[in-house]
Amino acid sequence: MVGDRDALLSANTRFYEAFSAGDLGAMDDLWAREAPVVCVHPGWALLEGRDAVMASFKGIFSGSPPDVTCSQPTTFIDGRMGMIVCHEHVGRLVLIATNLFVFEHGRWSMIHHHAAPVVPEPGHRKPATPPDDLKN
Amino acid sequence: MVGDRDALLSANTRFYEAFSAGDLGAMDDLWAREAPVVCVHPGWALLEGRDAVMASFKGIFSGSPPDVTCSQPTTFIDGRMGMIVCHEHVGRLVLIATNLFVFEHGRWSMIHHHAAPVVPEPGHRKPATPPDDLKN
Numbered sequence: 001m002v003g004d005r006d007a008l009l010s011a012n013t014r015f016y017e018a019f020s021a022g023d024l025g026a027m028d029d030l031w032a033r034e035a036p037v038v039c040v041h042p043g044w045a046l047l048e049g050r051d052a053v054m055a056s057f058k059g060i061f062s063g064s065p066p067d068v069t070c071s072q073p074t075t076f077i078d079g080r081m082g083m084i085v086c087h088e089h090v091g092r093l094v095l096i097a098t099n100l101f102v103f104e105h106g107r108w109s110m111i112h113h114h115a116a117p118v119v120p121e122p123g124h125r126k127p128a129t130p131p132d133d134l135k136n
Numbered sequence: 137m138v139g140d141r142d143a144l145l146s147a148n149t150r151f152y153e154a155f156s157a158g159d160l161g162a163m164d165d166l167w168a169r170e171a172p173v174v175c176v177h178p179g180w181a182l183l184e185g186r187d188a189v190m191a192s193f194k195g196i197f198s199g200s201p202p203d204v205t206c207s208q209p210t211t212f213i214d215g216r217m218g219m220i221v222c223h224e225h226v227g228r229l230v231l232i233a234t235n236l237f238v239f240e241h242g243r244w245s246m247i248h249h250h251a252a253p254v255v256p257e258p259g260h261r262k263p264a265t266p267p268d269d270l271k272n
Contacts, residue, residue, distance in 0.1 A: 035212070035214075038210060040232050040252070042252070043253070043254065043255030044254070044255075046210075046221060046223070046232055048210070074174060074182075074184070076171070076247065076248075078171075078215060078216050078217045078238055079214065079215030079217065080214050080215055081214045081217035081219075083217075083236060083247075083248065085174050085176070085248065085250075087182070096181075096182055096250070098176070098234050098236075098248065098250045100219060100234075100236075102214055111212065111219075112212075112221065112234065114221075114232070114234045114250055116176070116178070116250070116252030116253075117179070117252075118179065118180070118181055119179030119180075
């Protein structure tokens with residue numbers, strides 16, 4: 001069985017719910033256990049492996065976890081891999097995140113999170129606009 | 137036929153060669169024609185679709201294309217999707233890029249590029265270290 005788009009979006013939603021709630025158990029549950037995982041928090045160095053990724057969330061959650069919401073996710077699925085690119089909102093800060101999932105043990109599990117802020121600039125840089133979905 | 141890791145790495149190398157050479161034809165050749173594509177340049181808003189992505193490279197190449205090199209790529213392949221997470225070096229600036237590919241028409245074609253700088257900070261943020269490969 002291969003995961004569908006709704007299930008992928010649901011997994012992505014669970015990520016942001018766990019993030020905003022500072023729920024390390026829910027976050028741990030979301031990340032893949034068989035596939036290798038990586039993570040890049042905004043401005044951070046690359047984190048490789050479950051231990052490093054979970055330690056990063058433990059550290060983030062030990063303070064006041066930021067209220068992170070996700071808007072208008074763009075999805076792409078091929079086989080057992082699913083990609084979501086979405087906007088993240090932390091207060092007034094807008095970021096773009098790339099979230100990768102694999103379909104493992106009957107559900108979508110995260111293997112990569114890469115978030116970085118959008119820097120508004122005049123000139124040639126396109127302003128942030130809400131994306132539409134790419135593929136159902 | 138599904139693409140192997142060497143071919144995926146080769147496609148990733150071609151991306152950086154095209155970038156550094158300012159070769160719009162080579163860049164155009166590299167991006168998927170059937171699968172939808174997205175791109176996030178450092179700090180930019182999300183670009184969606186081939187036209188927007190190619191226009192961004194045309195704009196970048198119209199000046200002096202930056203000399204971008206990639207080091208120690210981390211790879212993950214499942215089915216017809218391949219992910220590479222690597223460090224990018226532009227002068228002294230270090231970035232992390234997530235590059236996504238699909239195996240289309242017998243070769244790996246890019247569907248997503250997301251690059252953002254690593255911001256060195258003291259304290260809890262881990263310093264940038266070269267990644268090892270995750271999976272062959």
